[in-house]
Amino acid sequence: MAKANPLQEQLLKAGLVKKSKVAEVAREQHKAKHAKAASGPSEIQLEAERARAEKVERDRALEAERKTQARTAELRAQARQIINDRKVPRTGESEYRFVVDGAIRTLLVNDDLRRKLSSGALVIARIDDRFELLPRPAADKVRERDASMIVLDHGQATGSEPEASTSEDDAYYAQFKVPDDLMW
Secondary structure (H helix, E strand, C coil), X not given: CCCCCHHHHHHHHHCCCCHHHHHHHHHHHHHHHHHHHHCCCCHHHHHHHHHHHHHHHHHHHHHHXXXXXXXXXXXXXXXXXXXXXXXXXXXXXXXXEEEECXXXXXXXXXXXXXXXXXXXXXXXEEECCEEEEEEHHHHHHHHHHCHHHEEECCCCCCXXXXXXXXXXXXXXXXCCCCCCCCCC
């Protein structure tokens, strides 16, 4: 008992407590004091750990978003490069009209280009504010990278829904025979 409490000393001198009882109380106080510190992390430490974990998760999410944006920008740049490298020169005086974003656009083409466009051998792609003609293989490569750059493609299937309805229609109309000599 190097450092005794002044109250404990007074109680000892007055004979109200025994020396062994004072030592026991001091040991209990010492254990209680040190047991609290070793019992576990405090509320502040838990909150700090939670904040650190949230920051790590936020940083991870931001990094994933940055990587996604970088990958999208890279694919868009590749698509632009394909369009610039593989575009078909447009010649002709005939106007070819098509709808993009609710507005009617016009390209000047010749008869050969018009046939290729309508058959799906050529596709119209948008790069910035201009439109370019692309052959089908190049258009497929552009579509893999950024499908929004392809604005007109007559050769692509529009989905399975219309095909299913036409097969039902064909089955229904098969019961009606059309004469061979019918003239329209």
